[in-house]
Amino acid sequence: MEQNSENRFELGARLAVCAGFVRKGKIPADIGTDHAFLPIYLVTEGIVPAAYASDINEDPIRSARSHIARYGLDDKIITFTCDGLADIPPDKADDIIIAGMGGDNIAAILGRADWLKNSRYRLILQPMSRASRLREFLYGNGFEIREEKAVCEANRVYTVICAEYCPDAPSYEEYDLYAGRLDASDPNAAALLRKQAGILLSVAEGCAAKKDYAGQAHYIQLAERLIAGSKGE
Numbered sequence: 474m475e476q477n478s479e480n481r482f483e484l485g486a487r488l489a490v491c492a493g494f495v496r497k498g499k500i501p502a503d504i505g506t507d508h509a510f511l512p513i514y515l516v517t518e519g520i521v522p523a524a525y526a527s528d529i530n531e532d533p534i535r536s537a538r539s540h541i542a543r544y545g546l547d548d549k550i551i552t553f554t555c556d557g558l559a560d561i562p563p564d565k566a567d568d569i570i571i572a573g574m575g576g577d578n579i580a581a582i583l584g585r586a587d588w589l590k591n592s593r594y595r596l597i598l599q600p601m602s603r604a605s606r607l608r609e610f611l612y613g614n615g616f617e618i619r620e621e622k623a624v625c626e627a628n629r630v631y632t633v634i635c636a637e638y639c640p641d642a643p644s645y646e647e648y649d650l651y652a653g654r655l656d657a658s659d660p661n662a663a664a665l666l667r668k669q670a671g672i673l674l675s676v677a678e679g680c681a682a683k684k685d686y687a688g689q690a691h692y693i694q695l696a697e698r699l700i701a702g703s704k705g706e
């Protein structure tokens with residue numbers, strides 16, 4: 474987070490996309506907050522009146538508290554040292570942000586908070602890896618991915634998923650777990666789709682090495698579909 478010439482704070486591209494999904498006037502909870510840059514930005518910009526910030530480790534929470542104090546926000550950003558959403562009050566938080574963790578860890582955190590199965594919450598999720606596993610958790614537990622946006626930071630492309638509980642959402646197919654709701658007309662999204670295709674081609678090679686030719690054909694077909702999707706076909 475940096476202070477620009479107008480004395481306003483700027484987030485890095487990845488957290489800026491997360492911030493863009495937070496609903497104005499709602500109360501966000503930033504899980505795995507570390508430095509607390511995201512809630513500090515949201516409150517100082519007047520996007521939200523207050524926020525929660527949690528982290529499982531003491532050192533990040535100490536860093537978060539020191540940043541929060543530096544900006545005089547102790548009465549607006551409440552911190553917890555806890556696992557995931559364990560101490561977040563379900564009746565007060567609206568938008569749940571979990572950024573900068575692996576997709577499996579994010580899914581596990583969500584899985585321990587059954588109260589999120591309510592359309593009043595918005596989930597803003599930024600997996601560093603295994604986005605497909607996170608999408609599988611979401612689809613399999615009644616959450617719908619409303620929007621997904623790819624973002625490039627430090628030469629690496631990430632996805633940010635915006636999801637809500639919607640048990641009547643249409644069913645999904647395996648392709649959706651890899652393609653998500655990325656919009657291929659965005660070059661960053663197209664790059665992510667091609668990267669995912671490359672991962673699936675490696676999986677196909679692994680299948681071939683084990684003489685699993687049906688598996689090989691399956692993953693090659695998925696990869697080809699992703700490459701076609703990345704070209705908007």
Ligand SMILES: C[S@@+](CC[C@H](N)C(=O)[O-])C[C@H]1O[C@@H](n2cnc3c(N)ncnc32)[C@H](O)[C@@H]1O
Pocket residue numbers: 488504505506507508527528529530533555556557558571572573574578582
């Ligand atoms: C790489 S940092 C991400 C910080 C920030 N959210 C971002 O995206 O820049 C990941 C943070 O998640 C925290 N973390 C990992 N597992 C967690 C869990 N189960 N509950 C809460 N925090 C967790 C770690 O302690 C660490 O501070």
